[in-house]
Amino acid sequence: xxxxxxxxxxxxxxxxxxxxxxxxxxxxxxxxxxxxxxxxxxxxxxxxxxxxxxxxxxxxxxxxxxxxxxxxxxxxxxxxxxxxxxxxxxxxxxxxxxxxxxxxxxxxxxxxxxxxxxxxxxxxxxxxxxxxxxxxxxxxxxxxxxxxxxxxxxxxxxxxxxxxxxxxxxxxxxxxxxxxxxxxxx
Numbered sequence: 001x002x003x004x005x006x007x008x009x010x011x012x013x014x015x016x017x018x019x020x021x022x023x024x025x026x027x028x029x030x031x032x033x034x035x036x037x038x039x040x041x042x043x044x045x046x047x048x049x050x051x052x053x054x055x056x057x058x059x060x061x062x063x064x065x066x067x068x069x070x071x072x073x074x075x076x077x078x079x080x081x082x083x084x085x086x087x088x089x090x091x092x093x094x095x096x097x098x099x100x101x102x103x104x105x106x107x108x109x110x111x112x113x114x115x116x117x118x119x120x121x122x123x124x125x126x127x128x129x130x131x132x133x134x135x136x137x138x139x140x141x142x143x144x145x146x147x148x149x150x151x152x153x154x155x156x157x158x159x160x161x162x163x164x165x166x167x168x169x170x171x172x173x174x175x176x177x178x179x180x181x182x183x184x185x186x
Contacts, residue, residue, distance in 0.1 A: 037166065041150050047072065047161045050112065050146045052136035055122050060136050062110050067163045069096075069104035069184055071177075074150070074157040076114040076141075077124035082156040085173060086128040092178060093132055100186045104163030107181070112146055113137035114155060160184075 039046045050062040050072070062072065073089065075082035089109060096107035109132045115121035116139050125135055138144050146152070150159065160169040160180060169180050 041159070041167070041170070043167050043170065045167050046165050047159060047167050048146075048149050050110070050136070050149075052112065052138050052144075052146070054133070054135055055118065055125070055137075060110075060134055063165065065108045065110060065134065066165060067104060068106045068108045069101045069163065069168075069181070070161050071107070071109045072112065072150075072159045072161065073109055074112045074114060074147070074152050074155050076155060077120040078115065079155050083124065083128065085156050086124075086130060088174065088177075090129055090131065092181060096181050096185075097132075101163070101184045102186055103166075104184075108132060108134055111135045112144070113139075114141050114144055114147065114152075115139060116141040 037044075037046045039048050041048065047062065051059055054060050062070070071089070071092075075086075077083070093107065093109055098106060101107070109130075111125075111130065111132070111134065113121045113135065115124075115137060118139060121135075121137055121139070124130075150157070156173065157171060158173075158177070159167055160172065160177075161167055162184075168184065172180050
């Protein structure tokens with residue numbers, strides 16, 4: 001039922017634009033409609049902001065990446081499937097970080113670690129060559145605030161948002177993730 005509702009909303013959204021070219025607009029959603037978008041965790045919602053600390057202790061808000069297409073990636077050093085996915089994420093990061101998207105300029109990964117030990121977290125970042133600078137954690141593991149907000153049941157788990165912070169996809173991995181990013185490229 002929920003999937004049907006989201007499909008219906010997407011169709012209505014797409015038809016509301018008619019056949020107009022949207023290239024010159026900075027956002028695919030008109031300004032007066034931006035305020036009507038609800039914050040939530042489903043496709044079409046505005047992603048809830050996350051503000052956690054980097055390994056250096058700097059607070060990095062998810063909202064600081066507005067304007068880019070962002071993969072919010074929940075992972076941990078102790079998670080074998082996460083670690084197996086990391087080389088694929090590094091490849092995607094290099095492939096898309098400087099690309100222009102339909103609603104975003106550039107690609108970023110906002111890595112939310114569910115580790116509880118700083119040394120494990122930072123060692124995994126280094127060992128897996130996770131070069132992007134938006135790694136965050138509160139070192140509370142599964143008790144981390146964003147876990148509840150984003151209803152993370154298992155990891156790896158991710159959400160893709162556009163330049164306006166609107167959720168475009170949830171839970172994509174492997175070739176499905178790559179296909180979605182390619183679909184979003186201008």
